[in-house]
Amino acid sequence: MxxxxxxxxxxxxxxxxxxxxxxxxxxxxxxxxxxxxxxxxxxxxxxxxxxxxxxxGFIDAHTHFEYSAFRGLCDDLPFTRWKLQVTEKSECLTAEDWFFSAELGALEAIGSGITCIADITDTGASLQASKEAGLRGIIFNEVMGMDNSKVNQIISDAKKRVSSWQAETKGTNLEIGISPYSVYTVSPSLFKAVSHWAKEDGLTVCFHLAGSSDEYEFVKYGASPLATSFLKQMGWNDLLWQPMGVSPVKYVEQWDAFESGKVIVVHCIQVSDADIDILKKYDVSIVHCPKCSAKLGMGIAPLDKLFHQNFKVGIGMDSPASNNTIDMFDEMRMGLLLQRGLNKKVEGLSAEKFVKMATLGGAQALRIDSQVGSLEKGKxxxxxxxxxxxxxxxxxxxxxxxxxxxxxxxxxxxxxxxxxxxxxxxxxxxxxxxxxxxxxxxxxxxxxx
Ligand SMILES: [Zn+2]
Missing domain, CATH: 2.30.40.10 (Urease, subunit C, domain 1)
Incomplete structure (x- = not known):
């Protein structure tokens, strides 16, 4: 044809x-x-x-399709209050509800020109919806737990789930990865265990990192509403959470989080030059989510510094729970204009650069650029x-x-x-x-x- x-x-x-x-x-x-x-x-x-x-096709390098039904539900809240509300409201949904919500995400994505996703899912609904829809991508099994005594059980359950998901996606355009969700939901030992497992099995790892200032304060000072309201909501308030005295990037490095070799981190806003050097040392891919980060007041990722060091950077839209639309055009436009506003300069970042980030950049970040991301014979x-x-x-x-x-x-x-x-x-x-x-x-x- x-x-x-x-x-x-x-x-x-x-x-x-x-x-x-x-x-x-x-x-x-x-x-x-x-x-x-x-x-x-x-x-x-x-x-x-x-x-x-x-x-x-566009590569949405960070999604949570199963949260599509949350569109417009928790608007105009700062990050942690938003997270608390989304978590609370999630409890009333059944497996079937999560599936319809994920299907809505797949429907919008395909109609918006997205052909490949990297989706973090707890319920597996995103896998079912993406498979039915015929999308390409990596589906990451979400792993959580702040109790160090439960790490073995969590890993054993996750291994069963991942192998069953791998069987389900055999022969499709989907592969399975693993996601230790974030520093405020994953204990140090669990980060370490996931990383060692991923290295052994060659799995891609993806997690949220250095997003909100609350996350930064949670790690460095053991403070912020994440250390109080959120841990309480999750039933982890009896566990000891201490100030770590370092940045989120340095903290997870100490727990081997980048050791598996194929690691993608999402957000990357609260990062110092030293943090960026650490991420570079492990060849970590970055997913930039400009609209979600701005809407929740998290900040703006330092793209110029990331490009200066030749990181693999893709664009992600996160979920409609935080970003309201899965529209890569809007994301590129907003992303570019925010950088210009932040840097007070036009040079360096162009429309072309953003289209590349939304396609080939995403493929490089997911390490599938030998297959997709550009129009080339054989791809x-x-x-x-x-x-x-x-x-x-x-x-x-x-x-x-x-x-x-x-x-x-x-x-x-x-x-x-x-x-x-x-x-x-x-x-x-x-x-x-x-x-x-x-x-x-x-x-x-x-x-x-
Ligand atoms: Zn996310």
């Missing part, structure tokens, strides 16, 4: 005007000028997107078409500028994963939109109550 459009963005090379992509089976066969490919592949069927951009055919024919987008001079400064999730008209069409012209081919939207209503009523 030949897909053609006014613009093709390979991302690893310059944009191609009047370009095309040849897809064969689940892979990309060729990328180039439309005329040349039509001549070289005369028997292929042609799909013409007209005034559109064909590009690699998986994970690609999308974005309509740029609207009045607010015309005239188009530079497709990178159009995507970042004018486009939104509704402009996506086509989403393909591994050569399979998941979404086209407003229609979902793997998910039942009407059913999901109907099923989410009673879930929301429960959460409101």
């Amino acid at each position: 030949i897909l053609k459009a006014k613009w093709v963005l390979p991302v690893n090379k310059k944009p191609i005007e009047d370009g095309a992509i040849v897809v064969s089976g689940d892979r990309i066969e060729a990328v180039g000028k439309r005329k040349k490919l039509e001549k070289n592949y005369p028997d292929e069927k042609i799909k013409d997107f007209g005034q559109a951009v064909l590009m690699p 998986k055919a994970d690609l999308i078409a974005v309509d740029i024919s609207h009045a607010h987008q015309s005239p188009v001079r530079d497709p990178y500028s159009t995507l970042v400064y004018t486009a939104n999730q509704e402009d996506v008209v086509f989403t393909m994963v591994g050569g399979k069409v998941l979404y086209e012209g407003g229609e979902h081919l793997t998910l039942d939109k009407e059913k999901i939207l109907a099923m989410i209503e009673p879930v929301r009523m429960k959460l409101k109550g």
Whole structure:
């Protein structure tokens, strides 16, 4: 099949005007000028997107699909109060509710041009929804526990769960990773045990790190509402929590958290230059979540410093519980403008840089860039078409500028994963939109109550 459009963005090379992509089976066969490919592949069927951009699918490098039903439920709260509310409200949901909530996330993501996710899930609902939807990605099994005496039991349970999830995802586009969720939910010994297990089994590890200032104070001074209200809510208030006297990054390093080799950390806001050096030493990947971090008052990650040291950086949207939309265009735009506001300069970060971060950067952060992230012969055919024919987008001079400064999730008209069409012209081919939207209503009523 030949897909053609006014613009093709390979991302690893310059944009191609009047370009095309040849897809064969689940892979990309060729990328180039439309005329040349039509001549070289005369028997292929042609799909013409007209005034559109064909590009690699977006990689949402940090999600929690199962929290999609929480959209708009806990708005305008600082981080810890938000976390307390989300945790409290979570208790009323059943396994079926979590599944519909995760399906809503998958539905929105696919319609927004996301082809690959890195999702942390406690219930496994994100795995079920992503599998049904046909998404690519890494599903991380969430591991929690602040009681050091229970580490062996937690690891043994998690191992069973991971192997059952691995069996469930065999032959799909999904792989399984492990997530020691955060410093305020995972004890030092548990961090260590997870890391050693991940190293042994070659699992990718992902966790939240150096996000809010409450988290920083929790680790360094043993203080903040995380050390009081949150530990109490989780039933961990009888455990001894002491000031560690170091930053969150230094603290988890002391417990071998980066030792497994394939580690992704999410947020990375409260970091000193010394912390950044530690992360670099272990080749840790970073996921930048600009909208979620700003909305919860966590701050803005020092992107310029991370790029200066050539980190693998992807963009994550976290969950609709904190970010309200799974819209990579909005995320790129907001992310870029926040950096300019913070740094009081324009140089260094461009629209092109953000599109790359949302595609190839994400693939590098997840260490799957040999498979996806750019349009190249031999890579998986994970690609999308974005309509740029609207009045607010015309005239188009530079497709990178159009995507970042004018486009939104509704402009996506086509989403393909591994050569399979998941979404086209407003229609979902793997998910039942009407059913999901109907099923989410009673879930929301429960959460409101
Ligand atoms: Zn998160």
